[in-house]
């Protein structure tokens with residue numbers, strides 16, 4: 051049976067390498083994963099007062115998170131942390147108080163950066179929040195994608211067969227992880 055995976059990308063810009071990586075992984079994922087990118091840029095900044103009468107985008111987003119069988123996060127690294135838009139999505143999905151919509155589902159993290167470090171700090175900062183949100187985050191294999199400026203051609207296709215092979219083995223491992231739950 052296929053599993054519905056909500057894909058969240060922590061960069062809003064058009065040319066985002068994280069978005070390109072997300073599309074690449076969606077394309078090579080096994081059929082047992084039904085991946086959908088869930089938009090997060092429209093979510094109002096979390097303010098507990100708004101939960102008395104939550105904005106429609108929050109309600110819709112929370113329902114999508116609840117309906118998913120698992121989560122795949124693509125994170126850039128902003129100032130040695132995750133981007134504000136991604137952290138906001140985590141916060142919105144975790145509320146109202148007592149209704150953590152992320153809980154008890156499998157997940158995984160891909161981080162990327164134009165630097166050689168591959169967003170490793172953001173990757174682990176995100177994992178810290180996922181522990182508290184009770185997302186069962188795949189520990190191995192890890193995915194830190196560095197030097198992203200040189201990865202794609204003018205048609206947004208990966209240039210390196212080695213990188214594609216790595217991403218394929220990684221997403222296959224993620225599918226096996228999700229199907230354990």
Ligand SMILES: Cc1cc2nc3c(=O)[nH]c(=O)nc-3n(C[C@H](O)[C@H](O)[C@H](O)COP(=O)(O)O)c2cc1C
Nearest residue numbers: 061063066067068069126127128129130163164165
């Ligand atoms: C506000 C800001 C802070 C950044 N901080 C870091 C950082 O701490 N570490 C890092 O490796 N790259 C950092 N970068 C560079 C990002 O890795 C680069 O912009 C990357 O392409 C962002 O991901 P995207 O292509 O998906 O938008 C930063 C970029 C911005 C805009």
